[in-house]
Amino acid sequence: MIKINLLTPEKTKKTKKKVQLESQLVWVVLASIVLVVAWYIGWSLLDASVEQLKAQKKGLTQELATLKVQVKEVENFEADKVKAKEKIQIIQQLKKNQAIPVYLLDEISKRLPERVWLVSLSEQSGTIDLTGKATTNNEIVDFINNLKEASAFQDVQIVESRQNKEANITVYSFRLKWSILS
Numbered sequence: 001m002i003k004i005n006l007l008t009p010e011k012t013k014k015t016k017k018k019v020q021l022e023s024q025l026v027w028v029v030l031a032s033i034v035l036v037v038a039w040y041i042g043w044s045l046l047d048a049s050v051e052q053l054k055a056q057k058k059g060l061t062q063e064l065a066t067l068k069v070q071v072k073e074v075e076n077f078e079a080d081k082v083k084a085k086e087k088i089q090i091i092q093q094l095k096k097n098q099a100i101p102v103y104l105l106d107e108i109s110k111r112l113p114e115r116v117w118l119v120s121l122s123e124q125s126g127t128i129d130l131t132g133k134a135t136t137n138n139e140i141v142d143f144i145n146n147l148k149e150a151s152a153f154q155d156v157q158i159v160e161s162r163q164n165k166e167a168n169i170t171v172y173s174f175r176l177k178w179s180i181l182s
Contacts, residue, residue: 103152104128104180111146113139119173123180128153130176137161140174152181 104123108130112118116134123129134140140161147156156178164171 008107100180105148107152108147111143111150113142113146115139116143125182128176128178128180132174132176134172134174135170140172144176145178147178154179154181 114133116139118132119131120131144156144158147153159175159177161172163175164173
């Protein structure tokens with residue numbers, strides 16, 4: 001079949017321009033629609049990501065609060081543990097120190113000569129300070145020698161010795177000092 005163009009050349013140019021313009025307009029509209037759809041999809045994905053991150057942040061905040069409570073409990077437990085250890089050490093030291101006076105008095109009484117008597121006895125940080133009286137200097141020397149024989153006593157020294165008269169009887173007052181091994 002034969003095609004004959006009955007339009008004038010001006011109208012043909014206008015029609016071609018019109019068709020080109022319409023096709024360009026269609027492409028611009030299609031590109032705009034694609035851009036709007038792409039923008040909407042991107043925005044939806046970002047919004048979903050933001051919501052997911054907010055939910056994750058909320059969960060982590062709750063977990064952090066729970067962990068802070070647990071850390072506080074652990075710190076309290078550690079503090080209680082330290083206090084308990086200190087109390088146990090004090091109790092053990094008291095038990096250890098409880099036996100020292102009994103042992104000390106027992107050793108002194110075993111080694112005390114007949115005519116020697118004690119006036120005072122004190123112990124501080126392992127150092128014993130004893131004041132006593134005797135009828136003769138020899139009894140004081142015997143007492144010191146007896147104390148030196150004790151394995152738990154060391155550095156037994158006489159600090160002073162004085163002769164006094166009490167009810168017309170000569171009495172020797174003395175003071176001794178030594179260390180006790182723990």
